[in-house]
Amino acid sequence: xxxxxxxxxxxxxxxxxxxxxxxxxxxxxxxxxxxxxxxxxxxxxxxxxxxxxxxxxxxxxxxxx
Amino acid sequence: xxxxxxxxxxxxxxxxxxxxxxxxxxxxxxxxxxxxxxxxxxxxxxxxxxxxxxxxxxxxxxxxxxxxxxxxxxxxxxxxxxxxxxxxxxxxxxxxxxxxxxxxxxxxxxxxxxxxxxxxxxxxxxxxxxxxxxxxxxxxxxxxxxxxxxxxxxxxxxxxxxxxxxxxxxxxxxxxxxxxxxxxxxxxxxxxxxxxxxxxxxxxxxxxxxxxxxxxxxxxxxxxxxxxxxxxxxxxxxxxxxxxxxxxxxxxxxxxxxxxxxxxxxxxxxxxxxxxxxxxxxxxxxxxxxxxxxxxxxxxxxxxxxxxxxxxxxxxxxxxxxxxxxxxxxxxxxxxxxxxxxxxxxxxxxxxxxxxxxxxxxxxxxxxxxxxxxxxxxxxxxxxxxxxxxxxxxxxxxxxxxxxxxxxxxxxxxxxxxxxxxxxxxxxxxxxxxxxxxxxxxxxxxxxxxxxxxxxxxxxxxxxxxxxxxxxxxxxxxxxxxxxxxxxxxx
Numbered sequence: 001x002x003x004x005x006x007x008x009x010x011x012x013x014x015x016x017x018x019x020x021x022x023x024x025x026x027x028x029x030x031x032x033x034x035x036x037x038x039x040x041x042x043x044x045x046x047x048x049x050x051x052x053x054x055x056x057x058x059x060x061x062x063x064x065x
Numbered sequence: 066x067x068x069x070x071x072x073x074x075x076x077x078x079x080x081x082x083x084x085x086x087x088x089x090x091x092x093x094x095x096x097x098x099x100x101x102x103x104x105x106x107x108x109x110x111x112x113x114x115x116x117x118x119x120x121x122x123x124x125x126x127x128x129x130x131x132x133x134x135x136x137x138x139x140x141x142x143x144x145x146x147x148x149x150x151x152x153x154x155x156x157x158x159x160x161x162x163x164x165x166x167x168x169x170x171x172x173x174x175x176x177x178x179x180x181x182x183x184x185x186x187x188x189x190x191x192x193x194x195x196x197x198x199x200x201x202x203x204x205x206x207x208x209x210x211x212x213x214x215x216x217x218x219x220x221x222x223x224x225x226x227x228x229x230x231x232x233x234x235x236x237x238x239x240x241x242x243x244x245x246x247x248x249x250x251x252x253x254x255x256x257x258x259x260x261x262x263x264x265x266x267x268x269x270x271x272x273x274x275x276x277x278x279x280x281x282x283x284x285x286x287x288x289x290x291x292x293x294x295x296x297x298x299x300x301x302x303x304x305x306x307x308x309x310x311x312x313x314x315x316x317x318x319x320x321x322x323x324x325x326x327x328x329x330x331x332x333x334x335x336x337x338x339x340x341x342x343x344x345x346x347x348x349x350x351x352x353x354x355x356x357x358x359x360x361x362x363x364x365x366x367x368x369x370x371x372x373x374x375x376x377x378x379x380x381x382x383x384x385x386x387x388x389x390x391x392x393x394x395x396x397x398x399x400x401x402x403x404x405x406x407x408x409x410x411x412x413x414x415x416x417x418x419x420x421x422x423x424x425x426x427x428x429x430x431x432x433x434x435x436x437x438x439x440x441x442x443x444x445x446x447x448x449x450x451x452x453x454x455x456x457x458x459x460x461x462x463x464x465x466x467x468x469x470x471x472x473x474x475x476x477x478x479x480x481x482x483x484x485x486x487x488x489x490x491x492x493x494x495x496x497x498x499x500x501x502x503x504x505x506x507x508x509x510x511x512x513x514x515x516x517x518x519x520x521x522x523x524x525x526x527x528x529x530x531x532x533x534x535x536x537x538x539x540x541x542x543x544x545x546x547x548x549x550x551x552x553x554x555x556x
Binding site for chain 2: 012020024025028040042044059
């Protein structure tokens, strides 16, 4: 477990930790009620974070064997 | 025969053809049949994993929840996301161990890690008890979809029989290869249908997504956020966490992990899966669009909102396309469930009590069990009634009870003994059963606690009981576990 893997904790904080503060309908962002926007935002960020971890993870440098 | 029905049958025939041709050129031993000879690349594993997530439940239930419950529906996006993050580390570890030890089923994993075939029997029973209601749910959904989309020209019952026979045939012949090929058609269809519906309906009826949400908000203030009580933020957090832990504990999901060619497949999927999940967003849009257009669907009827609104909006041929997509969402997971339950019963239950059975016999038995499991599920589909609903509610919590024993077994110095693992699973499963059947919530148990604690998912209790029993029994049996290890090392 490298330091960079700690990035993976961010979505847990974003989706679980912040839910009490973002539980509202307004403002609408990109057409979505705020709560839905917040969750969608974290879904997208999760992909980005996992891509960064993938790039930096030495386990993926080895061949496919 | 109307246009809708022709299209639905056309797709059924196509998936049956693809399912059967998938066998070509393969010698169907158990390893080929149930884990695809461990040769699937990123795309197939992706489709299998996705195939198990985009089930009839997401198609009908996702829109049904949006229609009936509103904001709490978003938990579905949350738990998937967190489960995919865990998958980056969890699945390669499971896959590696499974490959080294030539494992075929989820129960094999427990048998091998804890060196106890009887723990495998227990895990299999928990798995099958959770899987059959899940399959029944798919079949019921299939019946609803086909009956509605064919404008009643084919009955619910007939649709279920035809769908089940098609799945049974290709599962028996091609096993997981069949599921992978039908998953290709299914995912293309569902992507197209759901994204189209999710955009077309809000624009057609409301002039846009924001306009739709504003209209819903005007009619039902606060509906698209979480309520203060009940499905509140604390319910959301506890449910997302619990469901994420149980995510890969379904025997068919766990088993499809073995089908991968290499462990990088999972790490790649962990990047793409969260984004792919956003397809669900469009399913939600359909449910929200239906609120003001087909009002009055109460309770479980909310699951019909997508189909009702589609029938009201589109020509029969397009309703047929939607029906076909719905049919496929039942067939792909259905095939995986049939295969996993048959493998579990043949390899992890039957063989334990009849140790002389050869591998070839187990492989044959697993295949002949497919129609048996299918018939049992059909029986429950038509006769199940209320028991079924209860079992369904339990399903996810039941498989989640396998998580602690699995997680501990992956650590280098596992303090959990086989007795501890078994006792923990039994205690957890029993708690789930008691809590579900009696309808206890944390609120009824501890009415004096603050509301936010009362709203916690009651599954937490079962997991805590499970962990406590696992720990206590493991510590108590530690000596004998070590003695076991020594005999094994000496042997």
